Amino acid sequence: MNGVEAMDAALLGVLGLLVGSFLNVVVHRLPKMMEMRWATECADLTDVGAKEGHAEEPPFNLMVPRSRCPHCGHAIQWFENIPVASYLVLRGRCRSCHAGISPRYPAVELLNAALFAWCGWHWGLTWTAAAWCGFSAALLALACIDWDTTLLPDDITLPLLWAGLCASALGIIDTTLPDALWGAVAGYLSLWLVYWAFKLITGKEGMGYGDFKLYAALGAWFGWQALVSIILMASLIGAAIGLGIKVLGKLREGGYVPFGPFLAIAGATAMITGPGTFLRFIGL
Structure with missing residues (x-):
């Protein structure tokens, strides 16, 4: 340095x-x-x-x-x-x-x-640094709020999504606007489909609509190509932490562990290491 x-x-x-x-x-x-x-x-x-x-x-x-x-x-x-x-x-x-x-x-x-x-x-x-600083702050706030309350406020997730689309349109970040747009669409629809499939099979809700919006926002910032890496990273981190909490007997009432913090961790990691690094790390 x-x-x-x-x-x-x-x-x-x-x-x-x-x-x-x-x-x-x-x-x-x-x-x-x-x-x-x-x-x-x-x-x-x-x-x-x-x-x-x-x-x-x-x-x-x-x-x-x-x-x-x-x-x-x-x-x-x-x-x-x-x-x-x-x-x-x-x-x-x-x-x-x-x-x-x-x-x-x-x-x-x-x-x-x-x-x-x-x-x-x-x-x-640079403006690029400013954009990613805003991205980081939003993820940190969302992770803490979701962990405390199991809420992902629209007041943060929706501006984060639009900021990603605008930053890509202005060339502030490397993601192109078409990739950002389809990343937002694919991010939302993929978790929406998982939600309804899980609900139809089990009769229970496995996640909230805030998770869809946060994943869509991550798709807007990184593009549709990064979504598989981000969701795999978030799932593995969530499974490991959830298992640890269960072993320690610290699960909250209903045994629910919010998914938003793990999406936020995966998003911050993708920013630092690059969205494709995790897939290469696990040999995919």
């Missing part, structure tokens, strides 16, 4: 820390925002709470209210929210009540910084 590459990696790595801090907010708040939106829609349809004088809920989005400690309600100050550094200075505890802070917060920040730094090292300070 020469000096220019190191500088580009460092600059995007710092940006990745800051974006990673914001991703923690997205992971925590976006599912709650979705639940509030669903509750409002249900209330509108059933006229529940529609009577005059019904108090409106205070605004809750990615910007407001300010972040607070879930244990004591202490408002997080700016100097308590510096990525990684604040966690280390506070020794992983709230400054007010000393309750423990999840180590996943700095982990997300560091992982996003590493992905951004890799993009900076590989592509420099």
